[in-house]
Amino acid sequence: MNPEVDWFFEKDTQWKQEYERLRMLILECGLTEELKWGCPCYTVNKNNVVLIHGFKDYCALLFHKGVLLKDPEDILIQQTKNVQSARQLRFTNVEEIIDTEHIIQAYVNEAVEVEKSGKEVKMKKTSEFDVPEEFQSKLDEDPALEKAFESLTPGRQRGYLLHFSGAKQSKTRKRRVEKAIPDILEGKGLHD
Secondary structure, rough: OOHHHHHHHHOOOHHHHHHHHHHHHHHHHOOOEEEEOEEEEEEEEEEEEEEEEEOOEEEEEEEOOOOHHOOOOOOOOOOOOOOHHHHHHHOOOOOHHOHHHHOOOOOOOHHHHHHHOOOOOOOOOOHHHHHHHHHOOOOHHHHHHHHHHHHHHHHOOOOOHHHOOOOOHHHHHHHHHHHHHHHHHHHOOOOO
């Protein structure tokens, strides 16, 4: 146990029992406990394997390379359609954890083996993401905007493309593009 992470398990939350049980199960797998992104993150050879986090309706184990796990129980969940690598095991009560302890540890152990093997997730390149028509027309008519967008990091580019594409209606996509143009020109990401 890492004392720097204790505060996460000591805070008053609806998932306190579940967090503590998950912590014990993961530590039994021989991982190193660290604090990353404000959550307990478990590593092997300084590489992220699994993270404990909570939401309103569930708490979860997030496997950083979950897409590479075999998932024989068919229980891993892709958080959103845009998540390429990570997968979650979700829990709504401590009994679910107790009833599946051996399965949870099997998944954690497999995730450790995946990390130790050096396997990498083949991520979709930024150039493979769709550019919404509403944004492409702005890029075509404004060379400064195109240059500014191309100067952004690939992650910032993907953030904007996903944000624009996430709107179902063209007028909403247009509004999002218009709102983002000043930030793009300043070299800022969507949430900078």
